[in-house]
Amino acid sequence: MPEYNFLVVEDSPTMRQLITFALKRIPGSKVIEANDGIDALKKLSTQKFDIILTDINMPIMDGLKLVSMVRNDPVHKAIPIIIITTEGADEDRKRGLALGANAYIAKPIQTADLLSVVNQIISGRSA
Amino acid sequence: MDKDAGSLNKKVEDFLQVFRKGEEFTQELLRENEKLRYRLAQHEEVSKFSGREGDFKLHTMEERLRFLEDENKNLLDRYRQVEEENKDFASRYIEVEAENNNLANLYVASYQLHSTLDFNESLKIILEIVMNLIGAEEFSIMMLDESTNELSIVAQEGMGPEAHENIKIGEGVIGDVVKNGEAFYREGDPTDLSGVDYSHPLVCIPLKIKEHVIGAIVIYKLLIQKTQFSNMDFELFSMLAGHAATALFSSKLYSQSERKLSTIQSFLDLLKEK
CATH class of the missing domain: 3.30.450.40 (GAF domain)
Incomplete structure (x- = not known):
């Protein structure tokens, strides 16, 4: 069975738990949580991840900055990134995708939608 | 006179000869006729039997066809039934999934609410x-x-x-x-x-x-x-x-x-x- 390592970057413990709950339904999934962008970068430097799921509005380092830093990092630039945020306006979506995010999901999230996006990315990578 | 009688005897003899030959020929024809009758009867018997077998085979084939048609219909009905059940299961799966997700949301929310005394x-x-x-x-x-x-x-x-x-x-x-x-x-x-x-x-x-x-x-x-x-x-x-x-x-x-x-x-x- 293939293993998938997910990095969930979210300052809200409620959302972290909810996203982790959803991802754990994917067989072979392993979820690591980070509170903000800096915490995420630390975890990226020590472990390998298949997908990063990040919020935008976070203290210390926000999600957009994290996306931009990951995309400019030669080691991690290929990791797919999903933005999960309360910012649901079209311009926010465009900005997130323009920075290099692979998908953009507006809160409140539907577990089925989140899993569908994650599975699409997984199947795209394994194809 | 003896000469006439000798000629008559010869003619009678010839006639009898012809007559015997005719008899033999007739006997032969009768035997041939008998043989033909026998063969005809045989042939009729065979064709009669093979006709019955053909009818029997046709009847069996028809029965088999009806059975297969019924079976085909039953299979189609069963397929439709299974398809309906499948659709029902799919919609129930979606409902259960939605309910599961709702419960997960409620669980997470109540878990977090009671996770602190601050x-x-x-x-x-x-x-x-x-x-x-x-x-x-x-x-x-x-x-x-x-x-x-x-x-x-x-x-x-x-x-x-x-x-x-x-x-x-x-x-x-x-x-x-x-x-x-x-x-x-x-x-x-x-x-x-x-x-x-x-x-x-x-x-x-x-x-x-x-x-x-x-x-x-x-x-x-x-x-x-x-x-x-x-x-x-x-x-x-x-x-x-x-x-x-x-x-x-x-x-x-x-x-x-x-x-x-x-x-x-x-x-x-x-x-x-x-």
């Missing part, structure tokens, strides 16, 4: 739930001061300064909700954003411990992508009415008891010193 942290968790799980953009948590019978905002998200006014119990929509303990849902389109009116919220949920109301969660505006309330939202409202109230009440009591404990400890320390 009042401010409880407030933060309620804000997170209302914003992230329900999709509210402007909302507040109001607590009732029983000494003044006034509601005041203890936590809020996205609201302007004009909203920061105390509300007397029984006054306006929010005061009524707290007085009667019944949730309020504004009629009409929840995405109608023609000016947020802080005296007419979209939703007002009383925070109740049994029948005792200690405050309210008031939602004025939803996130742009939130177009309507779902069944899950109403489940969350109902859960918040009880669990958020208990979480806030117990964390408040805990912080008060902590303060009292520290005061008593100070007194005890003073007494010990004396």
Whole structure:
């Protein structure tokens, strides 16, 4: 069975738990949580991840900055990134995708939608 | 005369010869005829038998065809039935999935609500739930001061300064909700954003411990992508009415008891010193 390592970057413990709950339904999934962008970068430097799921509005380092830093990092630039945020306006979506995010999901999230996006990315990578 | 008699005898002899030959030929024809009759009878018998066998084979084939046609029809019926059952299972699977997701949301929300005894942290968790799980953009948590019978905002998200006014119990929509303990849902389109009116919220949920109301969660505006309330939202409202109230009440009591404990400890320390 293939293993998938997910990095969930979210300052809200409620959302972290909810996203982790959803991802754990994917067989072979392993979820690591980070509170903000800096915490995420630390975890990226020590472990390998298949997908990063990040919020935008976070203290210390926000999600957009994290996306931009990951995309400019030669080691991690290929990791797919999903933005999960309360910012649901079209311009926010465009900005997130323009920075290099692979998908953009507006809160409140539907577990089925989140899993569908994650599975699409997984199947795209394994194809 | 003898010559004539000899010639006559010869003629008779010849005639008898011809006659015998004719007889032999006739006998031969009769035998041949008998043989032919026998062969004809044989042939008729064979053709009679093979006709019966053909009929039998045809009948068997027809029966087999009917059986196969029936079986085919049964299989088609069964296939349709299984397809219907499959569709039913698929829709039930979707329902169970949705229910499962709803339960996960409720579990996470109530787990987080009861994960702390810190009042401010409880407030933060309620804000997170209302914003992230329900999709509210402007909302507040109001607590009732029983000494003044006034509601005041203890936590809020996205609201302007004009909203920061105390509300007397029984006054306006929010005061009524707290007085009667019944949730309020504004009629009409929840995405109608023609000016947020802080005296007419979209939703007002009383925070109740049994029948005792200690405050309210008031939602004025939803996130742009939130177009309507779902069944899950109403489940969350109902859960918040009880669990958020208990979480806030117990964390408040805990912080008060902590303060009292520290005061008593100070007194005890003073007494010990004396």
